[in-house]
Every structure is written in C-alpha cells, then in structure tokens.
Amino acid sequence: MLRCLALFMATATAMPRLACPxxxxxxxxxxxxxxxxxxxxxxTGDRAAYLEALRECTARECAVHAYALMGNHVHLxxxxxxxGGAARLMPTIAAGYARYLxxxxxxxxxxxxxAYDASPxxxxxxxxxxxxxxxxxxxxxxxxxxxxGYRWSSYRANALGEDDDLLTxxxxxxxxxxxxxxxxxxxxxxxxxxxxRVIPVxxxxxxxxxxxxxxxS
Numbered sequence: 001m002l003r004c005l006a007l008f009m010a011t012a013t014a015m016p017r018l019a020c021p022x023x024x025x026x027x028x029x030x031x032x033x034x035x036x037x038x039x040x041x042x043x044t045g046d047r048a049a050y051l052e053a054l055r056e057c058t059a060r061e062c063a064v065h066a067y068a069l070m071g072n073h074v075h076l077x078x079x080x081x082x083x084g085g086a087a088r089l090m091p092t093i094a095a096g097y098a099r100y101l102x103x104x105x106x107x108x109x110x111x112x113x114x115a116y117d118a119s120p121x122x123x124x125x126x127x128x129x130x131x132x133x134x135x136x137x138x139x140x141x142x143x144x145x146x147x148x149g150y151r152w153s154s155y156r157a158n159a160l161g162e163d164d165d166l167l168t169x170x171x172x173x174x175x176x177x178x179x180x181x182x183x184x185x186x187x188x189x190x191x192x193x194x195x196x197r198v199i200p201v202x203x204x205x206x207x208x209x210x211x212x213x214x215x216x217s
Contacts, residue, residue: 024081025081026120027078028076028077029075030117031073031076035113038072039072046101051152051166061088062080062086064168065169069153077131086116128173135158135159138152148160159187160184161180173187
C-alpha cells in the first residue's frame with residue numbers, strides 16, 4: 001500500500017499534505033490503525049460513535065462503499081468527492097472520535113497511528129475483491145464464522161440488503177445486476193466462491209481504553 005503521511009491528532013489540527021497523489025473521485029482502500037496495536041474500541045457504544053463520526057464527514061468529503069471496524073484497526077473503501085478528501089476525512093474522524101472518548105471516559109491520549117495506509121482501487125474486479133477482503137476481515141480474525149454474523153461491517157447492507165445510510169454503492173457494485181436483489185445475490189455469490197479461502201483463527205481478547213471503559217463493555 002501507499003503510505004500516506006498524515007498525522008492523526010486527538011484534537012482537530014492542520015494536516016500535512018499526503019505524500020501520495022489523491023485526486024478527486026479516486027477510490028481508496030484506507031486502513032486506520034491504532035497506536036502500538038492497542039484496542040481502539042471497547043464496546044458497542046465506541047463502535048457506534050466511530051461510525052457516527054464517519055457519517056458526519058461523508059456528505060462533504062467522500063462516499064463510503066465498504067467498511068469493517070476491527071479490534072485495533074479500521075478498513076474503509078471510499079471515493080473522495082474532491083482532491084485531498086481522505087487527508088481531510090481521516091483527521092476529522094479522529095477528532096470526532098477523540099471528543100467522544102474524552103466525554104465518555106476522560107480518555108485524552110492519541111488513539112491512532114500517525115499515518116494511515118491508502119491504496120487506489122480502479123478495476124472492477126479489484127474493487128469487488130477489495131470489498132470482499134474488507135468484509136471478510138472479521139472472519140479471518142475469528143470474530144465471526146461468516147461475514148453476515150458480524151455487525152460492524154458493511155456486508156449486511158451490500159449482500160443482505162439491510163439499511164445502512166452510511167453507504168453509497170459504487171458504480172462497479174451497480175454493475176452486478178439490474179435490480180437491488182440481483183446485485184445482492186451476485187455480490188453474496190462472490191463470498192460463496194471464495195469461502196474456502198476464509199479460515200477463521202482463534203479470537204483474540206480485546207483490551208480496553210481505560211478501566212472505566214472495561215466496565216462498560
């Protein structure tokens with residue numbers, strides 16, 4: 001992946017320019033990692049707060065096509081609405097989530113690594129494979145036996161038709177069929193064909209951001 005040099009600060013601050021090109025309407029697979037592989041979510045409320053911070057940014061910065069919230073990192077597939085969209089999006093999400101952590105737990109330390117990974121995704125087969133990779137992450141991590149069993153990813157919307165106002169289908173997703181039902185069935189079939197390559201591993205116990213957070217998980 002291209003390593004995009006952008007600082008994540010616990011408060012809203014100006015960000016350095018990305019070292020990799022980021023043109024408008026470019027689709028990117030973005031990975032945001034917690035510092036030192038520490039847990040970035042302690043409970044359902046934490047994950048919901050992160051998605052809300054992301055939702056608040058989407059209208060002005062990007063369209064979200066797929067996501068998965070893991071224990072110590074986040075996968076996003078986004079299309080920037082204007083040049084440098086991810087460079088604005090990621091620190092804004094970090095700042096919004098930091099405000100939530102401060103209010104909920106009194107947590108003030110920076111959560112995320114100082115850089116995030118961003119890889120452009122262009123070809124149809126690569127984009128659909130990337131969506132599947134993102135939504136299969138919880139299975140590979142042992143958090144679920146099937147992507148549909150994990151609440152904190154976009155699989156249930158893309159494959160099962162659950163409402164998720166955070167998502168905007170990509171044109172390549174629309175190309176899977178003429179109707180929503182056809183698209184969902186074709187998308188779910190991608191997982192069925194690749195299912196034998198998804199091998200669950202032992203689930204790792206997640207830590208917590210603070211003793212107070214542990215009591216709320």
